[in-house]
Amino acid sequence: MERKQTTNLLQGASIARDAVKNIFPAMAAMVMVLIYNLADTFFIGQTRQDILVAAVSLATPVFLVLMAIGNLFGVGGTSLISRSLGQGRTAYAKKVCSFCMWSCVGVGVILAAVALLFINPILSLIGASADTWAPTQTYLSIVFLGGPFVLISNCYSNILRAEGQASKAMMGQVVGNLLNIILDPIMISVFGWGIAGAAIATVIGNIMGAGYYILYFLRGSSLLSIRLRDFSMKEKICARVLAIGVPSTLASLLMSVSQMIVNARMAAYGDMAVAGIGVAMKVTMISSMICMGVGQGVQPLLGFCVGAGTWERFKKIIRFSLWFAFALSAAMTLLCYLLSDQIVGVFLTETSAFDYAVEFAHILLTTSVLFGVFFVLVNALQAMGAAAEALIVSMSRQGIIYIPALFLLQALLNASGLVWAQPVADVLSTCLVIVLYCRALSRMQKASQNAASLAARRENSL
Numbered sequence: 001m002e003r004k005q006t007t008n009l010l011q012g013a014s015i016a017r018d019a020v021k022n023i024f025p026a027m028a029a030m031v032m033v034l035i036y037n038l039a040d041t042f043f044i045g046q047t048r049q050d051i052l053v054a055a056v057s058l059a060t061p062v063f064l065v066l067m068a069i070g071n072l073f074g075v076g077g078t079s080l081i082s083r084s085l086g087q088g089r090t091a092y093a094k095k096v097c098s099f100c101m102w103s104c105v106g107v108g109v110i111l112a113a114v115a116l117l118f119i120n121p122i123l124s125l126i127g128a129s130a131d132t133w134a135p136t137q138t139y140l141s142i143v144f145l146g147g148p149f150v151l152i153s154n155c156y157s158n159i160l161r162a163e164g165q166a167s168k169a170m171m172g173q174v175v176g177n178l179l180n181i182i183l184d185p186i187m188i189s190v191f192g193w194g195i196a197g198a199a200i201a202t203v204i205g206n207i208m209g210a211g212y213y214i215l216y217f218l219r220g221s222s223l224l225s226i227r228l229r230d231f232s233m234k235e236k237i238c239a240r241v242l243a244i245g246v247p248s249t250l251a252s253l254l255m256s257v258s259q260m261i262v263n264a265r266m267a268a269y270g271d272m273a274v275a276g277i278g279v280a281m282k283v284t285m286i287s288s289m290i291c292m293g294v295g296q297g298v299q300p301l302l303g304f305c306v307g308a309g310t311w312e313r314f315k316k317i318i319r320f321s322l323w324f325a326f327a328l329s330a331a332m333t334l335l336c337y338l339l340s341d342q343i344v345g346v347f348l349t350e351t352s353a354f355d356y357a358v359e360f361a362h363i364l365l366t367t368s369v370l371f372g373v374f375f376v377l378v379n380a381l382q383a384m385g386a387a388a389e390a391l392i393v394s395m396s397r398q399g400i401i402y403i404p405a406l407f408l409l410q411a412l413l414n415a416s417g418l419v420w421a422q423p424v425a426d427v428l429s430t431c432l433v434i435v436l437y438c439r440a441l442s443r444m445q446k447a448s449q450n451a452a453s454l455a456a457r458r459e460n461s462l
Contacts, residue, residue: 015313015316015317015320016320018301018317019297019298019301019317019320019321019324021166022161022164022166022297022298022300022301023293023294023297023298023321023324024297025166025167025169025170025297026161026166026169026170026293026294026296026297027290027293027294027297028170028174028293029157029169029170029173029174029293029296030289030290030292030293030296031289031290031293032170032173032174032177032178033173033177033289034285034286034289034290035177035181038282038285039177039180039181039184039201041053041056041057041278041279041282041347042184042346042347043184043185043188043189043198044056044188044194044195044198045346045347045348045349046185046188046189047188047189047194048349050271050272050275050348050349050350050353051131051132051135051271051275052135052194052195053275053278053279053347053348053353054131054132054271054272054274054275054278055128055132055135055136055139055195056139056195056198056278057263057274057275057277057278057279058126058127058128058132058136058263058274058278059126059136059139059140059143060259060278061126061255061256061257061259061260061263062115062122062126062140062256062260063140063143063150063202064252064255064256064259065252065253065256066108066111066143066144066147066150066151066154067150067154067252068249068252068253068255068256069107069108069111069151069249070104070150070151070152070153070154070155071154071155071158071245071248071249071252072242072245072246072248072249073099073100073103073104073151073155073241073245074100074154074155074156074157074158074159074245075158075244075245075248075249075382076100076240076241076242076243076244076245076246076248077096077097077099077100077155077158077159077162077241077245078158078159078161078162078299078300078303078382079162079244079299079303079382079383079385080093080096080237080240080241080244080385081093081096081097081159081162081163081224082162082163082299082300082303082304082307082383083303083304083306083307083383083385084096084307085162085163085223085304085307086303086304086305086306086307086308087307087308090223092235092237093162093163093223093224094223094224094225094230095225095230095231095232095235095237096237096240096241097159097217097224097225097226097230098225098226098227098228098230098231098232099231099232099233099237099238099241100155100156100159100241101152101155101156101226101231102226102228102231104148104151104152104155105148105151105152107151108147108148108149108150108151108152109147109148111144111147111151112144112145112146112147112148115140115144115147116141116144116145119137119140119141119144120137122140123136123137123140125260125264126260126263126264127260127263127264127265127266127267127274129267129271131271132271132274135194135195138195138196138199139195139196139198139199140199141199142196142199142200142202142203143199143202143203145203146202146203146206146207148210149203149206149207149209149210150206152210152213152214153172153173153176153206153209153210153213156169156172156210156213157169157170157172157173157209157213158296159224160172160213160216161296161297161299161300162224162300162303163222163223163224163300164300165222166297166300168216171212172209172212172213172216173209175208175209175212176205176206176207176208176209176210176212177205177209179201179204179205179208180201180202180204180205180206183197183200183201183204183205184197184198184201186201187200187201188201214226243385243387244382244385244387244390246387246391247382247387247390247391247393247394247395248382248390248394250391250394250395250399251378251393251394251395251397251398254394254395254397254398254399254402254403255398257398257399257403258398258399258402258403258406259281261403261406262277262406262418263277263278265406265410265418266415266418269414269415270352272350272352272353272356273352273353273356273415275348275350275353275356275357276348276352276353276354276355276356276357276359276360277356277357277360277418277419279344279347279348279353279357279361280344280356280357280358280359280360280361280363280364280419281360281364282347283336283340283343283344283357283361283364283365284336284361284364284365284368286332286336286343287329287332287333287336287365287368287371288368288371288375290328290332291325291328291329291332291371291372291374291375292371292375294321294324294325294328294372294375294376295321295325295375295376295377295378295379295380296375296379298317298318298321298376298379298380298383299379299380299382299383300383301317302314302317302318302379302380302383302384303382303383303384305317305383306383306384306385306444311445315441318376318380321376322372322373322376322377324372325371325372325373325375325376326369326372326373327372328372329368329369329370329371329372329373330369330372332368333365333368333369336361336365336368337362337365340358340361340362340365341358343361344357344358344361356415359416360416360419363416363419363420363422363423364419364422364423366423367422367423367426367427368426370426370427370430371426373430373434374397374426374429374430374433377433377434377437378390378393378394378433380437380441381393381433381436381437381440384440384441384444386436386440386444389436389437389439389440392432392436393429393432393433393436396425396428396429396432397425397426397429398425401424401425401428401429402421402422402424402425405420405421405424405425406418406421408421409421409424
């Protein structure tokens with residue numbers, strides 16, 4: 001029954017209803033990811049040791065690298081699978097799904113081994129001080145051990161949406177993140193394990209999330225497959241997954257690298273400044289993660305339209321999603337700004353760290369109203385398979401634009417300049433993604449029309 005419902009979930013008659021059915025589970029999943037990202041910082045903050053908050057802030061971008069690699073296969077696989085289902089190529093979609101699973105396992109093991117081997121150089125690179133070195137090392141060493149499970153959990157929270165199973169994709173994240181949230185206070189405070197307890201809870205949460213997705217496939221209710229016998233790198237599966245997955249992953253990797261640069265340069269102003277920027281980023285994360293859910297929710301619908309060649313439906317979904325995402329990001333920006341003092345106060349108690357965090361959060365929120373439009377259009381590029389455009393946008397927002405802005409604005413404005421670099425990158429990258437989306441849409445519509453015209457001429461000639 002679930003197999004028959006899959007294509008119905010991707011090609012229903014009502015645009016708004018179908019979009020909302022996919023958007024809300026994806027948003028809920030991103031809310032769980034948000035809570036998951038906030039949980040460690042929150043419960044560590046309850047120890048009233050802001051130096052440990054600084055350590056978690058230093059470790060976060062490194063952990064995000066693991067999540068980014070999972071998204072490489074998840075985003076790339078989702079785009080390819082949804083387009084394949086739109087073309088009726090179910091057997092090919094199964095091979096793509098299995099490729100993503102076993103790639104996560106292999107790459108996860110290799111990454112974990114390399115990271116543990118080079119843990120000390122990594123700590124130096126991210127700017128750990130004498131006070132934050134030991135707790136950051138403890139946290140990362142434990143988290144790296146769960147590398148394969150982190151990759152699988154993040155990969156398949158995307159891929160299940162490719163076959164219209166947005167609710168089940170959300171549930172996998174709920175299972176893992178909820179367990180992490182429950183275990184955090186127990187392991188940090190009750191057992192007294194501190195930052196090690198936070199890391200253990202994170203690993204267990206990812207193991208359970210990955211287990212949920214694996215069990216979903218083993219039950220046989222999916223159109224797709226994770227069986228090793230379906231694994232294949234033929235028919236350009238690897239190249240096509242990477243073509244879309246790499247741009248998305250580059251965005252996440254560049255975000256991690258840029259955060260490392262920010263933390264390393266912010267360390268010159270003291271550990272409390274590092275704690276402040278870490279918490280300020282979490283304030284804006286509230287808006288960005290929810291808006292990201294809107295884009296991820298509509299991506300399978302858009303990909304199915306591309307595969308089926310239904311461009312009018314594609315454009316209607318885009319219009320609805322853009323208005324919805326813009327209204328949502330505006331509301332979330334206002335809410336976060338009004339409650340910034342209260343949100344920061346949950347994580348930090350030391351006066352200087354609190355003041356840094358509030359000042360930095362207000363700066364970052366100046367452009368968070370653009371998040372909705374940006375993430376919808378980025379996911380539209382991925383759904384279209386517009387690899388070149390997606391790569392340009394990904395490299396620009398957190399790399400080509402953002403990183404040079406960090407150095408330039410720090411020279412002009414000191415610590416606050418490091419923070420203003422993100423709003424500058426947000427404005428320029430949003431303008432860029434609008435231009436590239438319009439160009440990609442025009443090109444693909446013309447190609448589709450030419451193909452349809454050629455097919456009609458062939459039919460008439462028979």
